[in-house]
Amino acid sequence: MPHLHITHAGHTATVTLDRPDTRNAFNAALIAELTRAFTTLGRDANVRAVVLAAEGKSFCAGADLNWMREMAEYTRDENLADAARLAQMLHVIYTCPKPTIARIQGDVYAGGMGLVAACDMAVAVESAGFCLSEVKLGLIPATISPYVLRAMGPRAAHRYFLTGERFSAAQALRIGFIHAAVADVDALDAAVTSLAQTLASASPHAVKACKQLLQDVAEHPIDDALIATTVQGIADIRASAEGKEGVQSFLQRRKPSWLG
Secondary structure, X not given: OOOEEEEEEOOEEEEEEOOHHHOOOEOHHHHHHHHHHHHHHHOOOOOOEXXXXXXXXXXXXXXXXXXXXXXXXXXXXXXXXXXHHHHHHXXXXXXXXXXXXXXXXXXXXXXXXXXXXXXXXXXXXXXXXXXXOHHHHOOOOOOOHHHHHHHHOHHHHHHHHHHOOEEEHHHHHHOXXXXXXXXXXXXXXXXXXXXXXXXXXXXXXXXXXHHHHHHHHOOOOOOHHHHHHHHHHHHHHHOOHHHHHHHHHHHOOOOOHHHO
16 A cells, blocks of 8 residues: 655655555565655656645654564664665655755654755645654664754754754744744645745756756765765664663663663
8 A cells, every 4th residue: 555645736846655544654565665755856857846745733753653663673784774775765855866854743852853954945844743753762863963953953953863852843944944924824825835845846957957056065965985974873772772672662662771
């Protein structure tokens, strides 16, 4: 069963996460489908903007619980392969030759923050919450870090990576993680449509070249070396004692050992 669906309206394609019962959390199938979708749409000459949306109350809650249960038993090599697939998906979205817009209708947690950050633009409803919750599970936001750091800046990242605290759409706007916070879903659709139409009215070749320019002049390139570092970082901490304890305590709905 597909975990997402794709629709077209004019020159805009919308990729919609369709796992509302799991708060659109990642699993291996969804990661593979997102990778294929953005690869295909990036090559489609009729598409001038891609919107990433979601069904249900949450935009994306990070890792699926069943997927987390599987990962809890992974070897380091299996963790490396798993993290590499997630890293590839994020990089495909980030480097998609078409401009991308995240339409955020609900909460964004952990890996979902990477999805938003990998998009060129992001608009959210004011009720949406944001959270980099990894440290509370004994983990780190390694694979998503290159994109989130670019989106919110190092100073904000120091706070939210380290505390794992939830913050509001208003705060996400203040730190530059999103570009607009709107009152409700109707306003969200209007804002996203306006952005997509603006993108479609520009020269397709110039937009593609401008996106490449932005990536070329960004700080550290998201290259194979950086991706490998982030993949190794998450694989190592997943395999660590506290990483395993944090994930197990979360799955078992109990306090981790470091809380006594």
